[in-house]
Amino acid sequence: MVVLFKTLLLSVSIFFCFSVNAQHLKVAYRAPWGITQLKYDDQELINIDKGVGLGIIVESFKFLENNKVEKDAWSYPISTSWNDATKEFTATVYWGTVVCRYQQVGDTLFMKVTLTNNIYDMFRGVSLSLLMLNIGKRPSNFQPSMPYYNNNIAGPAVVAANTDKYKLVVENIDVSKKVYAGLLEGSGSNGTIYRIWTGTAPFNGMGDFDPRVELRLGPKESFSYTIAARFCKVNTPVNVAAARSYEAFRENTPFRVAWKDKRPIGGLFLASYTGKVNTSNLRNWILLSGANNATSEAGKNELRKAALDYADKSIGYLKKMNAQGMITWDIEGQQFPHPFSYIGSPELTAKLAPEMEGIADEYFDKFRKAGFKTGICIRPDSVTFSGNWINHVPVKDPAATLIRKIAYARKRWGCTIFYIDSNVDPNGNPMAYDYFKEVRDKFPDVLLIPEHETGSYYRYTAPYEETRQGAMLVSEEVKALYPEAFMTLYVPDGISNDDESVKKLAASIKQGNILIFRAWFNDDPTNSIIQKAMKMSGTIK
Structure with missing residues (x-):
């Protein structure tokens, strides 16, 4: 059955992008270009001849000088040279050669790239612009000046x-080879020009290059891979056009989220940063009346009663919404301003x-005994x-x-739902997804x-x-x-409380998404x- 499905998917791909009888793509070649x-x-x-677009451009490269210093x-x-019989373009550069062999099948142009290192140092990779296309108008799914690429890793x-x-559809069809393929908007073109780009080294200004893509080519060694430019019907799903790659x-990297319950989750907040230092309520608990200092015996007693009453009330709204559980964002309170307000360190x-x-254990226990999953914010x-x-x-x-x-x-409060706040690297970008693989391997039954x-x-x-x-x-x-x-x-x-908005939200639920609502009060509408x-x-239901 699996083999039959794969064969069917490939057949559909051929119909959408390889249709020879209705060929729309025309490619012409001539020396020396x-x-x-x-x-x-x-x-x-x-x-x-009209100055429209360009062919291959060999850009920056990386190497190890004397196998020690990266440059x-x-x-x-x-x-440069052109072999019309084999449809091969060869560029000879300081470090070696780049050979691009073209083959057209229907409306797909295959470009087999072969890199050969002819220097005595270790060659690490090169950035290549294979084609510069004047497409006339920015693609509807692209943002201005944004580069789009991937590498068979992420x-x-x-x-x-x-x-x-x-x-x-631009695709590295050699799925076992970790090489970037993508489309980069031409500088100053306002979306009219895009480069079909591929690289084992970063393009100029690339900030998230993955070093696992780099090569290790010694003298006289070569490396080959193939990039496909597929021109498909407008309505072709990308996973059909590039069926084999997907x-x-x-x-190789299966979906790993084993969370079947898609009912809503209630969001709970016990504090709210006010911008003022209140010495009697430093953590800004919204549960306190202000009559007692939160750290005094009277204050602790008031906080305990209020927190447990808050839990009981929230349980009522969770039941009303047929929720699966809750997330408490601020069990440590909110003493500090944003972005410090959510501490995300329950052990502290x-x-x-x-x-x-002394209250937290009773608080979470109420939700568990009522049959709800518990969650917390961590960083x-x-x-x-x-x-x-x-x-x-x-x-x-x-x-x-x-x-x-x-x-x-998990051990102290039975938590299985974790909102992960501020998951960014020192540069402010989302941290590498690999870290979540490690967490998932350790805890396969939690929701991250x-x-x-x-x-x-x-x-x-x-x-x-x-x-x-x-x-x-989800995109x-x-x-x-x-x-x-x-x-x-x-x-x-x-x-909004209108029919169209409800339909959109219903479509989101049908897609499998989990909704989060405010669960500590009757948040209507x-x-x-x-x-x-x-x-x-x-x-x-």
Whole structure:
């Protein structure tokens, strides 16, 4: 059955992108340039004679000088040649040769690239612009000036560009080879020009190059791989156009989130930073009346009663919404301003909020006894203390930090849901998805909800999104790779009480996404909208 499915998927791919009888792609070659013209129907993407587009450009390269010092430089050409019989373009540069062999099959142009190191040092890789296309208008699924690429590590080395007349799919078809393939917008072109780019070294200005892509070519050694430029029908799904790449990647890196319960989750907040220092209520508990100091016996008694009453009340709303569980964002209180307000270190509760230390166990126990899953906010960093202030400090191993915090909250409070706040690296980018693989390996039965994400996160987590930021559905690109992928969607303050909004929310639920609502009060009309959408979706009673 699996073999039959793969054969069927490949046949569909051929229909959409290899249809020889209805060929729309025309490619012409001539010495010394190689490709001199590339047309799709009546649209001229390359015409060397008219100054439209370009063929291959060998860009920057990296090498180890004397096998010790890493260097990079520009690949200034020494000579070029064209072999019309074999359709091979050869560029000779300082470090060696780049040979690109073209083969057209229907509306797909295959470009086999062979790199040969002719210097005495260790060659590490090169950035190549294979084709510069004048597509006339920025693809509808692209953002201005954004580069699009992948490398068979974080995801299949496939990028799709949606134009009015066709879908252009750029793919590294050698799925076992970790080589970047993508599309880069031409500088100053306002989206009219895109380069089909490939690289084993970063392009100029690339900030997230993965060193696992780099080569290790000694003198006279070569490395080959093939990039395909597929011109497909507009409505072709990318996972159909690049069926082999997607199937191979799924087999090697399967979807790992084993969380079947898609009912809503209640969000709970015990404190709220006020911007003022209140010495009688330093953690800014919203549960206190203000009559007692939170750290006094009377204050602790008031806080305990209020926290347990808050839990009972929240349990009522969780039941009303048919929720699966809750997340408490701030068991340590909110003594400090954003972005420090969510501490995300439950093991420090006794030090950061001593008045809550003796209450927290009873608080979480109420939810568990009522049949609800419990969750908490954690961060992949460490907290350091400086007088009356704290700092969140990056750690060498974020996965180990998350594992330690999860183990603590799981053992003490039975937590299985974890909102992961501020999961960024020192440069402010989402931290590497590999860390979440380590956490998932350790705890296969928990739900990880990272605040920030890349597409690769969906393999191991259910990333956090908000309707007030325009989110509603997991992207087509992610779903093409992992149909089971889902996100957690915070609904409050971002949804209207009209039929169209309810339909959109129902579509999100039907896609498998988990909604988060405010569970400590009767948050209508938001909660009523969620209930309508749940009923409309037909997937959650």
